Amino acid sequence: MSAYRLFPGLVALCLGALAARAIGLTAGVNHLLVAIALGFALANGPGVPDRLEPGIATHKLWLGAGIVLMGASLTLETILEVGGTVLLVVVLVTALTISVVEALSRNVFGLADRLGSLLAAGAGICGVSAVVAVAGAIRAREDQIAYAAATVLLFDAITIVVYPILGDLLGLSDVVFGVWAGVSMFSTGPVVAVGFAHSEVAGQWATMTKLSRNALIGVVVLVYASYYAQRGEGGRPSVQLLWAEFPKFVLGFIALVVLASAGVFSPAQQTALENAYNWLFVLAFVGLGTEIRLDGLRNTGVTPAIVVLVSLLIVSAFSLVLLVILFS
Template identity: 75%
Template sequence: MMSARRLLPGIAVLCLGALLARGIADLAGPNHLLVAIALGFVLGNVVGVPDRLAPGIATHKLWLGAGIVLLGASLSLEAVLEVGGPVLAVVVGVTGLTLVLVEVLARNVFGLANRLSSLLAAGASICGVSAVVAVAGIVRAREGQIAYAAATVLLFDAITIVVYPIVGELLGLSGIVFGIWAGVSMFSTGPVVAVGFAHSDVAGQWATMTKLTRNALIGVVVLAYASYYARSGSSSASDGRSLGLLWAEFPKFVLGFLALAVLSSLGAFSPDQQASIENAYGWLFLLAFVGLGTEIRLATLRNTGSTPVVVVLVAFLVASALSLGVLTVLF
């Protein structure tokens, strides 16, 4: 267990970044979550992250998970269930389409290696780098392949954080449509939550819920790849190892999110308590997004191979446009 003394300097930097982001947003008008990401980006690429700060800044994933758990207290399951069927259908359909499209393009059109194709497909269709890591352990991918797939995902995360809020404003998308669209088409959880709340609280809640539903499909995808590569003789992962890796990579904050959503729907929280919880997860997200910004490294993005980017771009444009069209009709 890492000592608190090693974590405190980096956590203090996250706190300062969060306060600065809130102050800049209050004075100049831009969304405070996007400002937090921008500050982290400047720290990571212009100033540089000293070694003594790195452990504490790396806790940003913990704060994101904690914020998502608390977000569950703001949701009503009744409202979710009213549109749950169509949303689930869109999530499953877009996820399956993206995965198959990336696999087909990567293997049959661009001639990429099977393992790299699978990493790109998992990262683009499920939950970004987490899915890349989970599938990499199953298919025994090489370090270089993991790096290419992860860098490709991070490139799209960096681009969509900027582009999605602009598109949402230009098209005048409602909170529900924008939130579900971001949750079903963007790659990683952090950027999805950021752009959702940058649009509105309603969009942020729907973006988070949709993305968590999509993340839960990691179990199906990992087990499917384990079965496929085991039959082809290119993986030595046993069923026990597959299940162990699945649990290790499963985003466990989903369970806390669901628990608080159930309690909220049962009336467990008073209005004052819900207001306090909303304030708490707002600050937790600010801490998380300052740290997230430090992970968007220009050097890594420049080293991304062009072919993986083209493969994922084609699949992303198809899935994004199709899902937005369907959601506009449904809602």
């Protein structure tokens, strides 16, 4: 795609980021949440003009770049302090989420098996990305993919609003709130936004926790593909599919953590990188806001939404209690 086609949308993202910063400073609210609100207002008000869409669609690239640069502000020592515990929580809560959604879908609400599996993957791993990855491995229908993706986006929109409020009301510590958001929310963008809205430390832990969950996508795709293949109803995932769906920015993030741990970056360089990733996040969240479209959310099926809501309530309550006990 030519730079000329991207330019108008990139300008819109930059203007939105500047406006979000200004409004945040003036009104005393978090600028990342303001950025999402501005994108939401554009998409659901006048709409995103066609000429802006290619540039605005790059917001996922800026989010990934920001996550990579964030690695420079962390060290292996910091991560390893509670890293083992967090990894155990990630695996436990991910397994619980997938199990609860599958059980509710099949045994309580009678949803089609594949739709339930897509909902479980989206809620358990990384939102719409996991829905699409698993859909390719189990040969899900287009309407099932659409219902699952819309349901995930609905709860992304809800949790962006609800989690910061709950974090403040409950007086959660930075680490507990960050890990809680990372293990129980769905998509990477909302997790990062909510974490940094709470605090810088919470944002870092939310991001690291979510990256750990995202890295499980390959395992989940293999499990689902094997299950449906044994029933004669699915395909066998290729190495290319697994690599295509693996979040590459995880590798960049780890690389910068290693470099920071080795003392490669001076304090001035770390400050510059921190400023860079903060601005990249603002750009990304303006674009993220445009993805939350009311027309699409209205098309969410009631039953899939109820399944995911019940699962979210169970998993978020369980994980919060567990984290408070572990980190109190």
